[in-house]
Amino acid sequence: MRVGAAALALWALVGCQRAAPSQPRRAPAPPTTAPAPPATTPAPAPWSEAWLLAEGARYLDDPGYRRSALEASLTEHRNNYAQLRLSHYGLGASGWDNLPAWSPRVAPVTVAFSAPDAAPLAPLWDRRRPSTLAEWIALGHKVFTLYPMRAERFIEWGLGRRDALSAHGVVPDAQGAYPGLVAFRDLEDRPRVGITCALCHSAPHAGGWVMGRARRRFDYGALRLAYHRDTGTPVEPSLAARMATWGPGRADVTEDEAEDPVAIPDLFGLRHQRYLNQAGTLRHLGPVTLALRQETQLLDSNHQAVRPPRELAWALAMYLYSLTFSPVSAPATPASQRGEAVFSAACRSCHESPILGGDAIAVARVGTDPALAMGSARGTGRYRVAALRGVREAGPWLHDGSLARLEDLFSEARFAPDFARRVGRPGPVVGHRFGLDLSARDKADLLAYLATR
Template sequence: MKTKDRFKNLQFWSLLLFLIPILGFELANPKLDQIAKFIYVDIPRIWTDVAMKDWELPNSNPEFSAQPVSEAFYYKLPERVIYKTYPVYHPDHEPEGYWEWLHEQEAEIVLDDSQLFTEEDYIKAGELLFDYPIDTMGAVINTQHVRNRDFYTATDMPITPEGIMPFAQWVVAGKGKVYLGNLSCAMCHTRVMDDGSLLKGAQGNWPGDKAFAFAMESDDASEKAVQWVTNALFGSPWVEGDPHGNLLSRGKDALIEAYKAVPEGAFGRQGTSILFPPQTPNLIGVKDRKYLDHGGLGQHRNIEDMMRYIAMNQALDFLNFYGEYNPIGLTKERLNSGDPIFFPGTYDRHSDAQLYALAKFVYSLNPPKNPNQPSALSEKGIIIFAEQGCITCHTPPLFTNNKLTPADGFLVPEEHYDKYDIFDISVGTDQGYTMKTRRGTGYYKIPSLLGLWYRGPFLHDASLANLEDFFDPARLEVDYVPTGFKPHDVKTKAVKGHEFGMDLNAEDKKALIAYLMTL
């Protein structure tokens, strides 16, 4: 919505609020009651050249730190139109005639920024935007995949009791214009629970990399195409050893196996890796976190930072330059030519009001009721938690000290101590993600332990399936078979680092885990 239109609305509602008590109106009318809850929101302009200059941390190799598009470029992008969407059913559960009925529907725009007045309005709109797919070009999967029974079998796709696949939606842009929508926030941050219910904002269980592997195989994509898209997602040729370049050189079959190796609960999002895949973050409680991404790439000092993070991560980082390198092969001349760049997520943007609503919804997320109630065993675990020194890094009540810890091999620059919150001790976990990817900062953020009971797999690379594995000393040995993520080309692999609690006896480990599951 244009600024002047928003201002006119604000003038009208502010005047009405001013007149209500003067004229003696009663607020028994529900509509008047809603007006009384009206809030003035000065929507910030979040993508400014000044703000974007130091919002993100530098790359672990500072020469290749991200250079985002300019403020002028960003605000020339058209604002995203939000159409009504419809659920995607497993073919065996799709209501009779549903597909034909979808094609008879007209496009319906379901969000008007000018009608957002109250905190509740913004949160409700934010939930709609959280679920809204920003791509209809087939960025991950397309129509033929989700209407194929083999897709669900090959990916072990979670579905709801109603047969809905909740990670994508049908977007109706006009009569007969039905597109499969990808790349919503909900795609990665929705978890189908054991009872079939959906938990929004959780560490999701979308098997995205398996789905992408199925798409490439079923479409019989060429080796060149698979290599190109994989490089666009993960290419970082400046890092030591260029592991992604080496993977590309091994050909299509090796690439597809690498995608298939990434388990549910992790996802090779752009700028990261399928060699060091990031655990999908839990967004519930994120309003209290000081850094975003496993490497703490994005500072989180206020709601504007969250809005920037959402905007950047809805694929605009494909337009970043890293030195002279761009992931999709753009030159700076082509980027700034004024011609549209038709790549998923880069040809339009959310309005600042939409980003504000989305951030408000994310901030509103609350955990579900925990079925693990305190017990004598968990009470014993509290004492063990303190005795083992866990509270130093995982400090109550947030169960994180909100600091960054350097990876092994990363020398903290002196100026970082004044700019960032650093706990200058490494816990020795695998440094691949933060030292060998575009998003790598040299750090890992110290995660919160809240909500462990509905999360998993664990560690930043999702290498351990459950907490029992976490405290198993066998995981430190080279003949260990990881229970979560295991690289496609290895049979055994030590899961090193974070060795706290390893020496506890079986009963004390059980008590500590019982306590952790109550958080």
């Protein structure tokens, strides 16, 4: 990382970190795996390897720290996301702490796949705690690509119907592996196929495969509906109707009654996100927030029957921070340079972080579809100012992926009641009125600038 970017990163985190549990501490609890530093050693700089290792040891070994970090990270304690975690996580003798730590035997799923146990399964993890950042990241890569979030019947069905998989964005990479699919043995020792993070958060791009990039061609709803149609397995009619409207690149991950599909986000530059999730559900106080997010996500998606060993959740967080955007951005032009000035005047008050994101702001102020922000699932009454790194290629845009064309963000046409280019169903794409009153030339320059980000 360049020095300038590192300094900014520090500022961004320290800025929202006052009194936060992950604040660099003068006297950290001695980690069990490394000798305590002499009292005179200055606290390691945030995001340095020493700091990350110390934070990791604290997350792994200090239950009180995990619980207090959870409470501090949850922006709004009344939504379902928060309630579930507050009532089960970090309670010691009761709750999720008692679940078995599950580290399965796994194998990648390849084009040669014939049956879940035909591939030689191997332990995902050798149960040794990594001691360097590089080792944590390498382990995190394995978790991201191979830790089962859960077994998925519709994927198992799809492996007998490869055309259905590829029609909905589940395709092999150049080496013949299906990123995001995993063969494993479940708790009852049955051979199964499941999904991993890489199913939604990795994608083909420019002839290669990019980890962290949203799988914008993956149509989760349509694939599940194809499975139900083909097998005759019953599906609740209102859920079926909702799945039909998600379209590629979106999924309703909130498991509430509201119709609120969310765009699958890119995971680049996460370190600079002050909030995690579009509705700002988690204050990103430091790596412990991300590790808690991932530990509880893996636990919840595996039906709360097992928990991942915490080492794997920490490894996953370290891996996610290591993902950087591979620049595909356009080179600067005179138009994009003029656009940068327009951006500074009209946009930077909100889009101000190193990745051109920012704080979570009241939904009334941004005015976009309020269903997610006000919903009982993850709602906080706010939306996070979206990061604009790689934005030109990050469509469909807005938290719900309702905007199919970036140009339309700056056009009054999208407010029409029958606006046809809205993703999912025709209708207005409301809110985010910023920049609408700019001249046509300023708008064109602004778009040229955004293409360089």
